[in-house]
Amino acid sequence: MAVSLREYRARIKSVESTKKITRAMELIAASRIIKAQQRAQAAAPYARELTRAVTAVATFSNVDHPLTTEVENPTRAAVLVVTSDRGLAGAYSASVLKEADRLREKLKQEGKEVQTYLCGRKGVAFYKFRQRPVVQAWTGFSDQPSYDAADEVADALIAAFLTESGEPVEGHEGVGVDEVHVVYTRFRSMLTQEPTATRLLPLEVVEKQTGILPLYEFEPSPEAVLDGLLPQYVRSRVFFAFLQSAASELAARQKAMKSATDNAEELIKKYTRIANQARQAGITQEISEIVGGVNALADANAGSE
Amino acid sequence: MAGEGSLQVELVAADRTVWSGEATSVIARTVEGDIGILRGHAPLLSLLTESAVEIDGVDGKIVAALDGGFVSVADDRVSILSGRALLAEEIDENAVRAELGELRTAAELDDDRIRHYEAQLQAVDRAR
Numbered sequence: 001m002a003v004s005l006r007e008y009r010a011r012i013k014s015v016e017s018t019k020k021i022t023r024a025m026e027l028i029a030a031s032r033i034i035k036a037q038q039r040a041q042a043a044a045p046y047a048r049e050l051t052r053a054v055t056a057v058a059t060f061s062n063v064d065h066p067l068t069t070e071v072e073n074p075t076r077a078a079v080l081v082v083t084s085d086r087g088l089a090g091a092y093s094a095s096v097l098k099e100a101d102r103l104r105e106k107l108k109q110e111g112k113e114v115q116t117y118l119c120g121r122k123g124v125a126f127y128k129f130r131q132r133p134v135v136q137a138w139t140g141f142s143d144q145p146s147y148d149a150a151d152e153v154a155d156a157l158i159a160a161f162l163t164e165s166g167e168p169v170e171g172h173e174g175v176g177v178d179e180v181h182v183v184y185t186r187f188r189s190m191l192t193q194e195p196t197a198t199r200l201l202p203l204e205v206v207e208k209q210t211g212i213l214p215l216y217e218f219e220p221s222p223e224a225v226l227d228g229l230l231p232q233y234v235r236s237r238v239f240f241a242f243l244q245s246a247a248s249e250l251a252a253r254q255k256a257m258k259s260a261t262d263n264a265e266e267l268i269k270k271y272t273r274i275a276n277q278a279r280q281a282g283i284t285q286e287i288s289e290i291v292g293g294v295n296a297l298a299d300a301n302a303g304s305e
Numbered sequence: 306m307a308g309e310g311s312l313q314v315e316l317v318a319a320d321r322t323v324w325s326g327e328a329t330s331v332i333a334r335t336v337e338g339d340i341g342i343l344r345g346h347a348p349l350l351s352l353l354t355e356s357a358v359e360i361d362g363v364d365g366k367i368v369a370a371l372d373g374g375f376v377s378v379a380d381d382r383v384s385i386l387s388g389r390a391l392l393a394e395e396i397d398e399n400a401v402r403a404e405l406g407e408l409r410t411a412a413e414l415d416d417d418r419i420r421h422y423e424a425q426l427q428a429v430d431r432a433r
Contacts, residue, residue: 021374027363040322049317053308053377147319175363214348214379220337226390228375239319 003245010277012268019264026257029250036247043243047236054233056213061222067230076165077107078115082121082184082245085142090256092249093122099195100183115174135174142188143249145242154235161201184241185248193248310344314360314368314383318390331383332359332378342378344355349378355420356429368393370428372421393432396425
Protein backbone atom coordinates (compact mmCIF):
# COMPACT_ATOMS: atom_id res chain seq x y z
CA MET A 1 0.00 0.00 0.00
CA ALA A 2 2.66 2.48 0.99
CA VAL A 3 4.50 1.87 -2.30
CA SER A 4 1.50 2.68 -4.41
CA LEU A 5 0.83 5.76 -2.34
CA ARG A 6 4.33 6.96 -3.14
CA GLU A 7 3.75 6.15 -6.79
CA TYR A 8 0.60 8.22 -6.89
CA ARG A 9 2.34 11.14 -5.28
CA ALA A 10 5.11 10.96 -7.91
CA ARG A 11 2.52 10.86 -10.66
CA ILE A 12 0.73 13.87 -9.24
CA LYS A 13 4.02 15.75 -9.18
CA SER A 14 4.81 14.93 -12.79
CA VAL A 15 1.34 15.94 -13.96
CA GLU A 16 1.72 19.13 -11.99
CA SER A 17 4.89 20.05 -13.84
CA THR A 18 3.27 19.17 -17.15
CA LYS A 19 0.45 21.48 -16.20
CA LYS A 20 2.91 24.27 -15.45
CA ILE A 21 4.48 23.87 -18.88
CA THR A 22 1.21 23.77 -20.81
CA ARG A 23 -0.08 26.70 -18.79
CA ALA A 24 3.05 28.71 -19.67
CA MET A 25 2.67 27.83 -23.34
CA GLU A 26 -0.95 28.86 -23.23
CA LEU A 27 -0.04 32.25 -21.82
CA ILE A 28 2.78 32.76 -24.30
CA ALA A 29 0.48 31.92 -27.21
CA ALA A 30 -2.14 34.27 -25.82
CA SER A 31 0.25 37.18 -25.63
CA ARG A 32 1.74 36.49 -29.06
CA ILE A 33 -1.64 36.26 -30.65
CA ILE A 34 -2.31 39.87 -29.83
CA LYS A 35 0.94 40.85 -31.50
CA ALA A 36 0.10 38.68 -34.49
CA GLN A 37 -3.27 40.36 -34.82
CA GLN A 38 -1.66 43.77 -34.57
CA ARG A 39 0.79 42.79 -37.26
CA ALA A 40 -2.05 41.67 -39.48
CA GLN A 41 -3.78 44.98 -38.87
CA ALA A 42 -0.61 46.95 -39.56
CA ALA A 43 -0.27 45.22 -42.90
CA ALA A 44 -3.82 46.06 -43.90
CA PRO A 45 -3.22 49.63 -45.21
CA TYR A 46 -0.59 48.40 -47.63
CA ALA A 47 -2.83 45.67 -48.97
CA ARG A 48 -5.74 48.09 -49.23
CA GLU A 49 -3.81 50.74 -51.15
CA LEU A 50 -2.26 48.15 -53.39
CA THR A 51 -5.62 46.62 -54.22
CA ARG A 52 -6.98 50.07 -54.98
CA ALA A 53 -4.11 50.84 -57.29
CA VAL A 54 -4.30 47.52 -59.10
CA THR A 55 -8.04 47.95 -59.51
CA ALA A 56 -7.48 51.44 -60.88
CA VAL A 57 -4.99 50.28 -63.48
CA ALA A 58 -7.11 47.30 -64.42
CA THR A 59 -10.19 49.48 -64.79
CA PHE A 60 -8.63 52.20 -66.89
CA SER A 61 -6.58 50.11 -69.21
CA ASN A 62 -7.28 46.91 -71.02
CA VAL A 63 -3.80 45.71 -70.55
CA ASP A 64 -3.13 42.01 -70.67
CA HIS A 65 -0.46 41.00 -68.30
CA PRO A 66 1.26 37.60 -68.08
CA LEU A 67 0.28 37.37 -64.42
CA THR A 68 -3.43 37.73 -65.16
CA THR A 69 -3.63 35.63 -68.31
CA GLU A 70 -5.33 32.28 -68.02
CA VAL A 71 -3.79 29.41 -69.90
CA GLU A 72 -6.29 27.58 -72.07
CA ASN A 73 -5.46 24.06 -70.98
CA PRO A 74 -3.70 24.18 -67.65
CA THR A 75 -1.70 21.01 -67.10
CA ARG A 76 0.43 21.88 -64.09
CA ALA A 77 -0.37 23.58 -60.84
CA ALA A 78 1.80 24.65 -57.96
CA VAL A 79 0.39 24.41 -54.45
CA LEU A 80 1.88 26.35 -51.57
CA VAL A 81 0.96 24.86 -48.21
CA VAL A 82 1.44 27.07 -45.16
CA THR A 83 1.93 25.00 -42.01
CA SER A 84 3.57 25.67 -38.67
CA ASP A 85 7.14 25.12 -37.57
CA ARG A 86 6.27 23.70 -34.19
CA GLY A 87 3.67 21.29 -32.97
CA LEU A 88 1.51 21.39 -29.84
CA ALA A 89 -1.08 23.41 -31.68
CA GLY A 90 -3.83 20.84 -31.81
CA ALA A 91 -5.03 19.95 -35.28
CA TYR A 92 -3.68 23.15 -36.81
CA SER A 93 -1.14 21.65 -39.19
CA ALA A 94 -3.13 18.49 -39.74
CA SER A 95 -6.17 20.38 -40.98
CA VAL A 96 -4.16 22.52 -43.40
CA LEU A 97 -2.49 19.42 -44.76
CA LYS A 98 -5.86 17.72 -45.11
CA GLU A 99 -7.18 20.71 -47.03
CA ALA A 100 -4.07 20.57 -49.23
CA ASP A 101 -4.72 16.91 -49.95
CA ARG A 102 -8.26 17.71 -50.97
CA LEU A 103 -6.98 20.37 -53.34
CA ARG A 104 -4.41 17.96 -54.76
CA GLU A 105 -7.12 15.42 -55.46
CA LYS A 106 -9.27 18.03 -57.11
CA LEU A 107 -6.44 19.27 -59.29
CA LYS A 108 -5.50 15.74 -60.24
CA GLN A 109 -9.05 15.02 -61.29
CA GLU A 110 -8.89 18.07 -63.50
CA GLY A 111 -5.87 16.48 -65.11
CA LYS A 112 -3.26 18.74 -63.60
CA GLU A 113 0.08 17.70 -62.29
CA VAL A 114 0.71 19.08 -58.81
CA GLN A 115 3.95 20.70 -57.72
CA THR A 116 4.20 21.20 -53.98
CA TYR A 117 5.85 24.12 -52.20
CA LEU A 118 5.90 24.08 -48.41
CA CYS A 119 6.22 26.48 -45.53
CA GLY A 120 6.80 25.25 -42.01
CA ARG A 121 8.64 22.30 -40.54
CA LYS A 122 5.48 20.32 -39.79
CA GLY A 123 4.54 20.21 -43.45
CA VAL A 124 8.06 19.23 -44.44
CA ALA A 125 8.02 16.34 -41.95
CA PHE A 126 4.62 15.22 -43.19
CA TYR A 127 5.71 15.11 -46.83
CA LYS A 128 9.07 13.58 -46.08
CA PHE A 129 7.51 10.76 -44.08
CA ARG A 130 5.19 9.94 -46.96
CA GLN A 131 8.01 10.37 -49.43
CA ARG A 132 6.12 12.85 -51.51
CA PRO A 133 8.20 15.10 -53.71
CA VAL A 134 8.51 18.74 -52.65
CA VAL A 135 9.86 21.41 -54.97
CA GLN A 136 10.94 23.89 -52.36
CA ALA A 137 10.39 24.40 -48.66
CA TRP A 138 10.87 27.35 -46.36
CA THR A 139 10.99 27.07 -42.59
CA GLY A 140 11.67 29.13 -39.52
CA PHE A 141 9.17 31.96 -39.67
CA SER A 142 5.74 30.42 -39.19
CA ASP A 143 4.73 32.31 -36.03
CA GLN A 144 6.41 35.61 -36.91
CA PRO A 145 6.46 35.96 -40.67
CA SER A 146 8.49 38.84 -42.07
CA TYR A 147 7.85 40.59 -45.34
CA ASP A 148 11.23 39.37 -46.57
CA ALA A 149 10.11 35.77 -46.16
CA ALA A 150 6.93 36.45 -48.10
CA ASP A 151 9.02 38.18 -50.72
CA GLU A 152 11.23 35.17 -51.21
CA VAL A 153 8.35 32.71 -51.40
CA ALA A 154 6.33 34.91 -53.74
CA ASP A 155 9.28 35.42 -56.05
CA ALA A 156 9.81 31.67 -56.35
CA LEU A 157 6.12 31.17 -57.15
CA ILE A 158 6.03 34.02 -59.67
CA ALA A 159 9.14 32.61 -61.35
CA ALA A 160 7.50 29.19 -61.63
CA PHE A 161 4.32 30.74 -63.01
CA LEU A 162 6.07 32.88 -65.59
CA THR A 163 8.09 29.96 -66.88
CA GLU A 164 6.59 27.98 -69.72
CA SER A 165 4.76 24.92 -68.36
CA GLY A 166 7.13 22.01 -67.84
CA GLU A 167 10.29 23.98 -68.51
CA PRO A 168 12.83 24.17 -65.68
CA VAL A 169 12.64 27.37 -63.65
CA GLU A 170 15.65 29.60 -63.41
CA GLY A 171 16.84 29.98 -59.83
CA HIS A 172 15.23 26.93 -58.23
CA GLU A 173 14.40 23.32 -58.89
CA GLY A 174 10.80 23.48 -59.97
CA VAL A 175 9.29 23.40 -63.40
CA GLY A 176 6.99 25.99 -64.90
CA VAL A 177 3.32 25.83 -63.92
CA ASP A 178 0.05 27.21 -65.25
CA GLU A 179 -1.59 27.92 -61.91
CA VAL A 180 -0.52 28.69 -58.37
CA HIS A 181 -2.69 27.84 -55.39
CA VAL A 182 -2.19 28.66 -51.73
CA VAL A 183 -3.50 26.64 -48.81
CA TYR A 184 -3.41 28.51 -45.52
CA THR A 185 -5.50 28.95 -42.40
CA ARG A 186 -7.78 31.91 -42.28
CA PHE A 187 -8.15 33.54 -38.91
CA ARG A 188 -11.86 34.10 -38.35
CA SER A 189 -11.81 34.60 -34.62
CA MET A 190 -10.06 33.29 -31.55
CA LEU A 191 -12.32 30.26 -31.70
CA THR A 192 -12.53 29.49 -35.39
CA GLN A 193 -9.71 29.17 -37.83
CA GLU A 194 -10.49 27.86 -41.23
CA PRO A 195 -8.17 26.04 -43.61
CA THR A 196 -8.63 27.79 -46.93
CA ALA A 197 -7.45 27.05 -50.44
CA THR A 198 -7.34 29.93 -52.90
CA ARG A 199 -5.90 30.45 -56.33
CA LEU A 200 -3.11 32.98 -56.32
CA LEU A 201 -2.14 33.00 -59.98
CA PRO A 202 -3.31 33.83 -62.54
CA LEU A 203 -4.55 36.81 -60.61
CA GLU A 204 -8.17 37.66 -60.45
CA VAL A 205 -8.31 41.31 -59.68
CA VAL A 206 -11.21 41.56 -57.31
CA GLU A 207 -12.92 44.78 -58.12
CA LYS A 208 -14.82 46.21 -55.25
CA GLN A 209 -16.02 49.46 -56.67
CA THR A 210 -16.07 52.05 -53.96
CA GLY A 211 -17.39 55.11 -55.70
CA ILE A 212 -15.86 56.43 -58.86
CA LEU A 213 -12.13 56.09 -59.11
CA PRO A 214 -10.24 59.25 -60.02
CA LEU A 215 -8.95 59.49 -63.55
CA TYR A 216 -5.35 58.58 -62.92
CA GLU A 217 -2.41 59.47 -65.07
CA PHE A 218 -0.08 56.53 -65.26
CA GLU A 219 3.61 57.10 -65.38
CA PRO A 220 5.46 55.91 -67.35
CA SER A 221 2.54 53.94 -68.89
CA PRO A 222 -0.33 51.77 -67.68
CA GLU A 223 1.56 48.67 -68.84
CA ALA A 224 4.68 49.60 -66.92
CA VAL A 225 2.74 50.49 -63.78
CA LEU A 226 0.87 47.19 -63.91
CA ASP A 227 4.15 45.43 -64.47
CA GLY A 228 5.52 46.94 -61.29
CA LEU A 229 2.34 46.55 -59.27
CA LEU A 230 1.30 42.99 -59.89
CA PRO A 231 4.35 41.23 -58.44
CA GLN A 232 3.96 43.41 -55.35
CA TYR A 233 0.31 42.50 -55.22
CA VAL A 234 1.20 38.82 -55.29
CA ARG A 235 3.78 39.37 -52.54
CA SER A 236 1.26 41.15 -50.41
CA ARG A 237 -1.23 38.31 -50.89
CA VAL A 238 1.37 35.77 -49.81
CA PHE A 239 2.27 37.97 -46.86
CA PHE A 240 -1.41 38.17 -45.95
CA ALA A 241 -1.65 34.37 -46.04
CA PHE A 242 1.39 34.12 -43.77
CA LEU A 243 0.03 36.61 -41.26
CA GLN A 244 -3.34 34.90 -41.14
CA SER A 245 -1.68 31.54 -40.67
CA ALA A 246 0.53 32.88 -37.89
CA ALA A 247 -2.44 34.24 -35.99
CA SER A 248 -4.33 30.98 -36.53
CA GLU A 249 -1.39 28.91 -35.38
CA LEU A 250 -1.13 30.84 -32.15
CA ALA A 251 -4.86 30.67 -31.55
CA ALA A 252 -4.84 26.94 -32.18
CA ARG A 253 -1.89 26.54 -29.83
CA GLN A 254 -3.57 28.54 -27.13
CA LYS A 255 -6.69 26.43 -27.41
CA ALA A 256 -4.75 23.16 -27.41
CA MET A 257 -2.67 24.21 -24.43
CA LYS A 258 -5.72 25.37 -22.54
CA SER A 259 -7.36 21.98 -22.87
CA ALA A 260 -4.07 20.29 -21.98
CA THR A 261 -3.95 22.37 -18.80
CA ASP A 262 -7.56 21.52 -18.00
CA ASN A 263 -6.85 17.84 -18.55
CA ALA A 264 -3.83 18.00 -16.28
CA GLU A 265 -5.97 19.60 -13.57
CA GLU A 266 -8.52 16.85 -13.96
CA LEU A 267 -5.83 14.18 -13.72
CA ILE A 268 -4.35 15.76 -10.60
CA LYS A 269 -7.77 15.74 -8.98
CA LYS A 270 -8.27 12.10 -9.87
CA TYR A 271 -4.85 11.02 -8.64
CA THR A 272 -5.23 12.99 -5.40
CA ARG A 273 -8.46 11.16 -4.75
CA ILE A 274 -6.91 7.78 -5.43
CA ALA A 275 -3.91 8.65 -3.29
CA ASN A 276 -6.15 9.74 -0.42
CA GLN A 277 -8.11 6.55 -0.75
CA ALA A 278 -4.94 4.51 -0.66
CA ARG A 279 -3.72 6.40 2.39
CA GLN A 280 -7.05 5.93 4.13
CA ALA A 281 -7.07 2.24 3.25
CA GLY A 282 -3.63 1.91 4.75
CA ILE A 283 -4.71 3.60 7.96
CA THR A 284 -7.85 1.51 8.16
CA GLN A 285 -5.87 -1.63 7.70
CA GLU A 286 -3.39 -0.66 10.38
CA ILE A 287 -6.21 0.09 12.81
CA SER A 288 -7.95 -3.19 12.11
CA GLU A 289 -4.63 -4.99 12.52
CA ILE A 290 -4.11 -3.34 15.91
CA VAL A 291 -7.67 -4.00 16.97
CA GLY A 292 -7.37 -7.57 15.74
CA GLY A 293 -4.11 -7.98 17.64
CA VAL A 294 -5.61 -6.57 20.85
CA ASN A 295 -8.64 -8.84 20.49
CA ALA A 296 -6.45 -11.86 19.90
CA LEU A 297 -4.39 -10.98 22.99
CA ALA A 298 -7.54 -10.49 25.07
CA ASP A 299 -8.94 -13.80 23.82
CA ALA A 300 -5.69 -15.56 24.65
CA ASN A 301 -5.64 -14.01 28.15
CA ALA A 302 -9.27 -14.91 28.71
CA GLY A 303 -8.49 -18.51 27.79
CA SER A 304 -5.59 -18.83 30.25
CA GLU A 305 -7.59 -17.56 33.18
CA MET B 306 -10.12 66.11 -43.87
CA ALA B 307 -6.94 67.91 -44.79
CA GLY B 308 -6.70 71.51 -43.75
CA GLU B 309 -6.49 74.42 -46.15
CA GLY B 310 -3.55 74.05 -48.47
CA SER B 311 -2.21 70.77 -47.22
CA LEU B 312 -1.90 67.25 -48.48
CA GLN B 313 -2.86 64.13 -46.59
CA VAL B 314 0.16 61.87 -46.88
CA GLU B 315 0.48 58.20 -46.01
CA LEU B 316 3.78 56.40 -46.22
CA VAL B 317 3.10 52.70 -45.97
CA ALA B 318 5.43 49.72 -45.82
CA ALA B 319 4.26 46.14 -46.25
CA ASP B 320 4.10 45.49 -42.54
CA ARG B 321 3.27 48.90 -41.06
CA THR B 322 2.30 52.48 -41.68
CA VAL B 323 5.63 54.29 -41.53
CA TRP B 324 4.32 57.81 -41.39
CA SER B 325 1.05 59.55 -41.97
CA GLY B 326 0.02 63.12 -41.56
CA GLU B 327 -0.37 66.45 -43.26
CA ALA B 328 2.23 67.93 -45.55
CA THR B 329 2.64 70.81 -47.95
CA SER B 330 4.69 68.98 -50.54
CA VAL B 331 6.15 65.62 -51.43
CA ILE B 332 9.23 65.05 -53.55
CA ALA B 333 9.76 61.55 -54.83
CA ARG B 334 11.78 59.91 -57.55
CA THR B 335 9.79 57.95 -60.09
CA VAL B 336 11.23 55.81 -62.82
CA GLU B 337 10.79 58.83 -65.10
CA GLY B 338 12.55 61.28 -62.81
CA ASP B 339 11.82 63.41 -59.76
CA ILE B 340 8.32 64.72 -59.19
CA GLY B 341 7.09 67.27 -56.76
CA ILE B 342 3.53 66.98 -55.55
CA LEU B 343 1.65 69.97 -54.24
CA ARG B 344 -1.97 70.49 -53.40
CA GLY B 345 -4.26 70.15 -56.38
CA HIS B 346 -2.08 67.71 -58.24
CA ALA B 347 -3.80 65.68 -60.94
CA PRO B 348 -4.57 62.06 -60.06
CA LEU B 349 -1.40 60.13 -60.64
CA LEU B 350 -0.15 56.58 -60.27
CA SER B 351 3.52 56.18 -60.79
CA LEU B 352 6.28 53.69 -60.07
CA LEU B 353 9.10 54.76 -57.79
CA THR B 354 12.74 53.79 -57.88
CA GLU B 355 14.92 52.83 -54.93
CA SER B 356 15.42 56.32 -53.64
CA ALA B 357 14.80 58.77 -50.87
CA VAL B 358 11.46 60.51 -50.60
CA GLU B 359 11.06 63.91 -49.01
CA ILE B 360 7.86 64.93 -47.33
CA ASP B 361 7.51 68.53 -46.27
CA GLY B 362 5.33 67.84 -43.31
CA VAL B 363 3.39 70.45 -41.40
CA ASP B 364 5.54 69.68 -38.35
CA GLY B 365 8.84 69.40 -40.16
CA LYS B 366 10.59 67.58 -42.92
CA ILE B 367 10.41 63.81 -43.15
CA VAL B 368 12.84 61.83 -45.24
CA ALA B 369 12.49 58.12 -45.87
CA ALA B 370 14.28 55.52 -47.94
CA LEU B 371 12.21 53.39 -50.29
CA ASP B 372 12.96 50.17 -52.08
CA GLY B 373 10.83 50.86 -55.09
CA GLY B 374 7.08 50.81 -54.83
CA PHE B 375 4.68 53.38 -56.13
CA VAL B 376 2.96 56.63 -55.37
CA SER B 377 -0.68 57.40 -55.94
CA VAL B 378 -2.19 60.84 -55.80
CA ALA B 379 -5.88 61.63 -55.82
CA ASP B 380 -7.98 64.34 -54.20
CA ASP B 381 -5.02 65.76 -52.29
CA ARG B 382 -4.30 62.41 -50.76
CA VAL B 383 -0.86 60.98 -51.40
CA SER B 384 -0.11 57.34 -50.74
CA ILE B 385 3.43 56.15 -51.00
CA LEU B 386 3.75 52.38 -50.89
CA SER B 387 7.03 50.62 -50.60
CA GLY B 388 7.71 47.11 -49.33
CA ARG B 389 10.52 48.13 -46.99
CA ALA B 390 10.24 51.83 -46.33
CA LEU B 391 12.46 53.25 -43.60
CA LEU B 392 12.51 56.70 -42.02
CA ALA B 393 15.87 58.43 -42.11
CA GLU B 394 16.17 58.38 -38.31
CA GLU B 395 15.60 54.63 -38.26
CA ILE B 396 18.61 54.04 -40.47
CA ASP B 397 21.90 53.08 -38.87
CA GLU B 398 24.30 54.84 -41.20
CA ASN B 399 27.43 52.96 -40.16
CA ALA B 400 25.78 49.58 -40.46
CA VAL B 401 24.49 50.47 -43.91
CA ARG B 402 27.93 51.66 -45.05
CA ALA B 403 29.53 48.44 -43.80
CA GLU B 404 26.88 46.33 -45.47
CA LEU B 405 27.22 48.27 -48.70
CA GLY B 406 31.00 47.86 -48.73
CA GLU B 407 30.55 44.13 -48.33
CA LEU B 408 27.95 43.92 -51.06
CA ARG B 409 30.06 45.89 -53.51
CA THR B 410 33.04 43.62 -53.09
CA ALA B 411 30.96 40.45 -53.21
CA ALA B 412 31.48 38.16 -56.18
CA GLU B 413 27.84 38.34 -57.14
CA LEU B 414 26.44 41.81 -57.33
CA ASP B 415 23.04 42.01 -55.72
CA ASP B 416 21.89 45.14 -57.50
CA ASP B 417 18.53 45.48 -55.79
CA ARG B 418 19.99 45.41 -52.33
CA ILE B 419 22.83 47.76 -53.25
CA ARG B 420 20.33 50.26 -54.59
CA HIS B 421 18.18 49.91 -51.50
CA TYR B 422 21.17 50.63 -49.25
CA GLU B 423 22.25 53.54 -51.42
CA ALA B 424 18.77 54.94 -51.10
CA GLN B 425 19.10 54.68 -47.32
CA LEU B 426 22.36 56.65 -47.36
CA GLN B 427 20.75 59.21 -49.60
CA ALA B 428 17.90 59.54 -47.15
CA VAL B 429 20.29 60.04 -44.23
CA ASP B 430 22.14 62.67 -46.23
CA ARG B 431 19.05 64.57 -47.15
CA ALA B 432 17.65 64.49 -43.65
CA ARG B 433 20.63 66.49 -42.40
